[in-house]
Amino acid sequence: MPEQPAQETPMPAAPAESAKPQEIPPAVISKPTIDRSLPEAIIAAPAKDLVSRKIEYGTMISGRTANAQLKTGWQYRRTRQGQIVGFEFSNHGGNPILAPRRDATKNQFFTRDFQFRFDERARQDIHLMISDWVPSRDRVFRLSELMNSLMHFFPRSYLPAIANAGDKNIVTLPTGEEVEFNAVTKEILGGVLTESPVDLSPDRGGRKYPGVDYQGQGVLVRADARGADPRLGKSAIISTGMAPPNCDKADGCRQCEVPSKDLWDQSGAVRFKFQTDHEFDRYLTTRCAFGLPRQGSEFIVAARNPAK
Numbered sequence: 001m002p003e004q005p006a007q008e009t010p011m012p013a014a015p016a017e018s019a020k021p022q023e024i025p026p027a028v029i030s031k032p033t034i035d036r037s038l039p040e041a042i043i044a045a046p047a048k049d050l051v052s053r054k055i056e057y058g059t060m061i062s063g064r065t066a067n068a069q070l071k072t073g074w075q076y077r078r079t080r081q082g083q084i085v086g087f088e089f090s091n092h093g094g095n096p097i098l099a100p101r102r103d104a105t106k107n108q109f110f111t112r113d114f115q116f117r118f119d120e121r122a123r124q125d126i127h128l129m130i131s132d133w134v135p136s137r138d139r140v141f142r143l144s145e146l147m148n149s150l151m152h153f154f155p156r157s158y159l160p161a162i163a164n165a166g167d168k169n170i171v172t173l174p175t176g177e178e179v180e181f182n183a184v185t186k187e188i189l190g191g192v193l194t195e196s197p198v199d200l201s202p203d204r205g206g207r208k209y210p211g212v213d214y215q216g217q218g219v220l221v222r223a224d225a226r227g228a229d230p231r232l233g234k235s236a237i238i239s240t241g242m243a244p245p246n247c248d249k250a251d252g253c254r255q256c257e258v259p260s261k262d263l264w265d266q267s268g269a270v271r272f273k274f275q276t277d278h279e280f281d282r283y284l285t286t287r288c289a290f291g292l293p294r295q296g297s298e299f300i301v302a303a304r305n306p307a308k
Contacts, residue, residue, distance in 0.1 A: 035163060041163035059085060074162055095182075127150055147208070151214070154174070219238065222238075232270065233260050239255030
C-alpha cells in the first residue's frame with residue numbers, strides 16, 4: 001500500500017525541468033495537446049545510465065491534484081534536492097476491476113497499486129511494481145499475501161511520465177508508448193497495457209498475480225511474487241509484447257524464462273544488472289535468441305496510438 005501523501009501540492013506555474021523537442025516520441029507529438037507543465041509530466045530521457053547501489057531513504061511522497069472537482073490525481077516521489085524519481089496511484093475499488101471498496105477504518109485495504117520508480121533519474125532501474133491487496137480466508141489483510149508483479153519495459157528511452165487529460169491520466173512508458181487510466185478510478189482504459197479484475201479468491205495458494213499485460217512493440221521483463229520482492233525469486237519471464245501471428249506454441253512465442261540472479265543483484269540494493277540497453281540486448285540475443293526492437297543502430301519501438 002502506498003505511503004500517505006505528505007501534502008497536497010498545487011500545480012506550479014513553471015517547472016524547473018524541461019524536455020528537449022527531440023526527446024518526445026513521435027506518437028506523442030501527433031496527439032492533441034496535453035498539459036505537461038508538471039515536472040512528472042515532462043517526457044525526457046534518463047539523466048544517466050548507472051544508479052548507485054545505495055538506497056535513498058530521504059525521498060518524500062506528496063499528493064498531486066489534477067482536477068479538484070473530479071478528485072483526480074496521483075502521488076509523486078521526489079528527493080530532497082527536488083528531483084522527481086517516481087509516481088504512484090491506486091485503484092481503491094468500486095469498479096469492474098475491483099468491486100469491493102477500500103475502507104481503512106474497517107481494516108479493508110482492497111487496492112491495486114501502480115508504482116513507477118526511476119531512482120536518481122537513471123536508466124538502469126526504471127520499473128513498475130503492481131500490487132493487489134486481497135484478504136485471506138479469515139478476512140485479515142496481510143503483507144505476506146500481497147500479490148506483486150514487477151515489470152521492466154525496453155528499450156528504456158524515456159523516464160516514465162504522467163499527465164492529466166480531463167477524465168483520463170496518460171502515462172508514458174520507457175518505450176515511449178502510452179497507457180490511458182481512468183483519472184478517478186485508476187482503471188486502465190487503453191493503450192499498450194490491458195488489465196483483468198483483481199483475483200478475490202480467499203485461497204492464497206490459488207490466487208493469481210495482477211492481471212496486467214503488455215501489448216506493445218517493446219520487450220517486457222516480468223517477475224511475480226507473493227508477499228515478497230519479485231526480483232529475489234527464482235525466475236523471471238522475458239517476452240516481446242506482441243507475439244508473432246503464426247505462433248503455435250502453448251507457452252507463447254519469443255519469450256524465455258531466466259534465473260532472477262541473471263537480471264538483478266540479490267543483496268544490498270536490488271538493482272537491475274544491465275545499465276544500458278546495448279548490454280541487455282547482447283544478453284537477450286545470447287540467452288533468448290531475440291533482441292530489442294531497433295531501427296538501424298537505435299533501439300526504438302514503432303509508433304503506436306493508444307486505444308480510444
